[in-house]
Amino acid sequence: MSAWYEKAVFYHMYPLGMTGAPKQNTGTEQTDRFDELELWIPHIKALGCNAIYIGPLFESTSHGYDTRNYKQTDRRLGSNEDFRHFISLCHENGIRVVVDGVFNHTGREFFAFKDIQEKKWDSPYKDWYKGVNFDWSSPLGDPFGYEAWQGHFELPCLNHANPQVCRYLFDVIRFWVDTFDIDGIRLDCANVLDFHFMEEMRRETKTMKEDFWLMGEVIHGDYGRWVNDHMLHSVTNYELHKSIYSGFNDHNFFEIAHNVRRLEAIGRSLYTFVDNHDEDRIASKLRTKEHLLPVYTCLMTLPGIPSIYYGGEWGIEGKRTPSCDDALRPAISPDAFDSLRCTLTDRISKLSIIHQENEELHMGRYQELLLTNRQYAFARHGEHSLIITALNNDDNEAVLNIPVPMAASQAVNLLEDGEILPIRDGKLQITLKGCDGAVLKIKGES
Template identity: 55%
Template sequence: MAWYEKAVFYHIYPLGLLNAPKQNEGAQLCERLQLLEDWIPHIKELGCTAIYLGPVFESATHGYDTSDYKTVDKRLGTNNTLKHFIEACHSADIRVILDGVFNHTGRGFFAFQDIKQHRESSPYTSWYKNINFWGNTEYNDGFSYENWGGHNLLVKLNQHNPEVISYICDVIRFWVSEFDIDGIRLDAADVLDFEFMKALRRVSNEVKPEFWLMGEVIHGEYCRWVNPDIFHSVTNYHLHKALYSGHNDHNYFEIAHTVKRLNDQLQGHASSLYTFVDNHDVDRIASKVTNKAHLIPIYYLLYTLPGIPSLYYGSEFALEGRKINGSDDPLRPALDLKSLTEEINDDFLLGLIRKLSTAKAEHDSLTYGQYIELLLTNRQYAFGRFTQTGGCITAVNNDDSPARIVVPLKGHGSNVVDLFTNQQILCENDNAIIELKANSGRLLWIKG
């Protein structure tokens, strides 16, 4: 059993959380990463077993325009600061994965700077896609190039170049030897070259046992990336969308259909997908839902549907956040944990998340159990996660009124209890009679 199969992630965007200057130029060295160590007990209490740490290496702005893959951004500290933080996480039995931004570099990267200086005679002209010395950009370099997302700040690497492949593979080896990381999240994986990704998987298989690769994939069939040759996992944006719109529209059919489609596509292995309700690129879930009470059933589903659940820093406090004029800054705020903890008026979500994390840790069926849909209406939804030795049932209600549902047990047993209250559930004729409060969920255990 690999560590990542049962993991619960906590996603941190460090430049935002730690209130680093938006621009690196002129910034002073500041070991802000030390402050993250104060978050470790909180992350542990939430039941998270791994941290996905957003970009930490030298860049000019937001971290995704890397200028040096082997030096920690001075706004966050030094290599020793990062090393010490990861050691502290490992001491708390928390794994750490880093952001690998290998589709493009920033303009400050040494290879790009060499092209600016030496133009056609630079040995690095083939490191980037479509360098054109007859073109130009708004930076007036006297040449143009392929970028990512229409942003000339992000210069597209030529992933067919063996020198580029070798360099990035050496970066992965360095990160493991220097920092002892446990995996990498591959930025913009849906536009990475497949042979390039295969090379990354091969080196990842060599550097450390159970080293985990997870790709950022937004559209497409996930099975193209999740396989023995490419990645262990990808971001489950399909479920992310279904979770909020399925509640806003009172349409559990959207969620159930998404789960079935992904499960069929991945031949029953949708549990390998990285599931989330918000992150550094999308509006906070508390801002997306039209009824905040729906956060309860949403988090029940995040934890108990097939997948590796992830929490985005601060969302456990039901923080809101929306993009403003296209800026992601409101999604990536500086936070003070002590103030958040003192100011919270209602810890209903924190308490639920802790209980769900404990349930996932203690009940293997929530990781390895076969997903079986048991009941589906627009406003109520129940499913089981079953193994040969037992299973759990999740039931959720998105209606403003209580609901009483009759859920078929399909021969899996009749001794059913609420996992959080230990209340015995009435069972008749191979059915469980489940009472659901308005906008709520329940997690039931079929005792052997």
């Protein structure tokens, strides 16, 4: 039996932004914004998503990745009980919940770092951070130096070579499972985390909950180094992300197809997306806004575990600046859902349901069938069936003659209410509108 995450369609939530929470945590006022987040659950379910990646969530100073307390939800969002209730509602609606694990660094207000500030070399936590050195002072005035994430000294790096640090973090994960009943973790900055630490995490979490999912944020490198039987189940597929928007902007489907072929050995388990909380919105990256329909058709049917970043279903735009990500993480009121709904929303909803209901799209083998700069068709193989996706990035309609790698007489167009297309001499012919696509179901003849 396949694991839940192999057939998941994720909805990515950045709660501090989407609820309009204060940018700074004063440490005094606690507000229940999970009430508002709960109003998103029916929308997420109607969109066809069956899993949520939500984060950051735990007590922090500003953007959520400068953790103060791993065992307390951020007071700007609500209490532990509020978050536990949110997850229980998700589970009641058949939605799994994955949270951010920010384990590479902490904030400066984390208890271990504050103890070093106070006791200096007498602190029992002086070896909890990388590069702690009392021969120099940090740029922020600490009486010691330390290694900081990408030179941001408000984010001191934890030392995973210290077994005490690892045991503490595994205790945190067990607390999250026992207290909130989470279903997995997205590891922030997994590309720089210690491999032995992640291997041990895989062993530890396997005992905590069946089918517990570990997904890492990895931008560059050989994804197979992280995704294997001993470490992580999945990583973020930034390569596909880049090839999708670039391939559409340049009318170059060869770039997408090359990327898929290169990653096919591990690609069926990778976490795929077209935008997220760190990247400019896909609606702002595309030169032709009409490409949003085939872009999401591509995302939902290529190998991988697809994810929709909140607001993407309405085609909202947003670009980061060198100093601010706020435009990528806007506040959106649930009262606006109906007014924001558009053709893209309906397409994504239909695609999500197609993804859930067709096992070919979960871990099915990929096969390229037709490829030009502006037209692209590929198959995903089931045991006795196929899903064929046909895409057109040209402004004008195109007629495609697609070879069908299975003995069959007809195909059903799943995006057009069951339209039947004949298969003759091993090929099917389909006319695609400009900037659009089709998803075709084919069952083999007995």
